[in-house]
Amino acid sequence: MPEISEAARALALRCEARVNELARRMSRDSFARLPGYDRLPDEMKDVEIAATVRHGVRLFLRRALTPEVGGRGSMRLFRERAAQRAEEGMPLHLLLRSHALGMYVLWQALREVALPGDEAALVELADLLLEAQQGIVGAVAETYLDERSALETERRAQRRSLLRGLLDGTLSPARLAAEPFGIDGPCLVLAVGVDGGGVGGVGGAGLVGASASASAPGPASGEGDVAARRRLRRVQTALDHCFGVEVPALLDLGTEPGRAIVPGAAEPPEDLARRLSRAAGTTLRVAVVPAEGPGDVPEAARTAGEVLRVAAGCGLPPGMHRLDDVLLEYHLSRPGESGRRIAALLDPVADRPELLETLRVHLAHGQDRRATATALGLHPNTVDNRLARIAERTGIDLATPRGTSTALAALLLREVPEG
Template identity: 30%
Template sequence: MIRHNVGIRTAASPLARLAGRIDRDGLAEIMLSTFRTEIPGYARLPDSVIRGDILRIIRENVDLCLDWLADGAAPPPDRFDVFRASAKNRAGEGMPLEDLLRAYRRGGTAAWRVIVASSEPEDLDTLPRAAELVMDYLDQVSDTVAAAYLEEREHHVSERERRLRALLDALVAGTALDAGHHQTAEQIGLSPADDLVAFAMAIPGEGGRSHGRAAAALRGVGVLAVTEGDRVVGLTAPRPASGTALPPGGLPPGALAVVDVEARRHELAESLADVRHGIDIALRRGRVGIVPLRALALDLLLAHAPRVAADLRERVIAPLGPENGRSRGDLLETVATYVSVGCDRRSAAERLHIHPNTLDHRLRRARELTALDLDDPDDLATTVLALRQLR
């Protein structure tokens, strides 16, 4: 039996008569076939969904579009509720939004072709108005569907983020993991063992969206990763075979990651705090790639003791720097170079292009100004820490 709207077929309006000629079930089947052959998101759906929910929604669309055409005016808002629900289902299934909207565009094209094919000579003056109404319908339903889809995806992503952060907080706090924590860990392929590795990652010059994509990519290879604005932090299992805790090729081009050594559960809070400090330091240094946290040990000591760092600048850097408009930059450069070559007198002189005796004179002057003897291990360590702040 061909499904028509009998009330429309007997109506006096030319638009109603035109809409009443359409075989609605036939049009729905045309749309369904088009979706399955031309849109990847629909081709992946099982037949039970295609012949069930999808066909039902297509028929609802056909009915609403032709009723709109027949009445010449938009229907009440609640007629769109079924499409909102369907869009949320598609979002939950992971269908891309572009595939969903493409279906509505393809459906509108199919409907218009059938309308034109069903028209008669006396409908010629009616077709422009029919085209306008079909376009109005597509605008309205597309906006409704897109809004519902994005609302559902935002909720889905937010809920997923909440679960990931809950797992990270539980691991870092050393609290017992509940069933929800274990389920989240299983979903990303992370084994919440006793020993885990903390890391922080950043992509210089990129915003939250790029970092969100990077975090998602890491989760896809078993890493617990969450975004913190313009960086990603998280935990991963040790990977001794790869030489680094992060999977090979797991970083986007130009990215930087600071990675600690594996730590026990009760040490993870401090480890994560250290890599957060470490990523800030490494970014200021212009580093890229994977940087072991151990390579930033001196910088971390200074970062964790700002008053000590300020005192070192005052005791070591200031006396060797500008004073009363006169520069002592040669002293600072001399000390820094001498320390960088392992306190080798000849190598330092060659690098500075000065005579070794000139080097000796400058080092004596630096010792007078700072009261630090570079031949003394403690004074040398103090000087190294102070110079670290110039890098």
């Protein structure tokens, strides 16, 4: 900091007696011209803002009179007030304008007490004032934005926790009506997942949730945190646009499907999966299950997750899936003692993944050997040979309706995880 002349110090000293007057002038009159200032509580203006003004004016004058003043603690009150204003919701532009206007009023006060011949002293103090302004404005803006970011992060975490409780059924019914999701009647529950390679691909490379930390398997492998968050924001935005409302969603890049709740009973657009896939930059599956009200959301969420897994497990192409689309497969995939025994029928070919894949594709293509061969890039005779080996090892006769149903149930029970 450059040396302050005696004339500049004398000028600052003449202004020191006016500190309280300047604080009252700024907090009551000068700041009144700022848009929105008149809506602030009188206690805030007359006590907190006035005290901050007094601190700022005294800090400046003491720096002029004693240059070593203004160490690390000099910005503490400004930072505390900035964090408080952020928490109270004061707009940042109003906060920064009040600081800028306060500097200008202080400059006017210096001019008012200046005497003829004080021109050079005024220039010195103007330099000091501008230097102080950039430091204060920087500290205030930084603290305000940090506090708003922390508050927003906390708000999102609370909403995620509440939404997760609603979806999982751990949120008490008494709290449902009070929570900020706008869900007080019929709604749609969605499960969203990345289409993966193989029957269990959705469960292994799911896209969903607004979680801050996420690993990115499948198509997102190697994706950085910033890119992952941008991708999730695009999916959330596309979801909101598809339904014309803000859709509460848990979107993440984890191992489980993502979930969302659409308030109201509106039908989803037929191209929902395509639009979300375009936003995600990868192929998605979307399961849609209606719920009559908030109390039915947990069961609908479980069903949607199962529909998503079953649709992938039985070889349906990626897109939008409903329970009716996989009704038989959904029923056949229910667990239990009999289910475990049916799944075990395929144990003899568990060490031959190419046989299991051939069986899955063959059933998905209506047992059309040529369509199966085309899908797998094989000769039809190779498909026949593989199917024969499956029948030989397992004893399941794929030429009969009973054998076909048994094979489908066994596949689903083996490769679709229990919900």
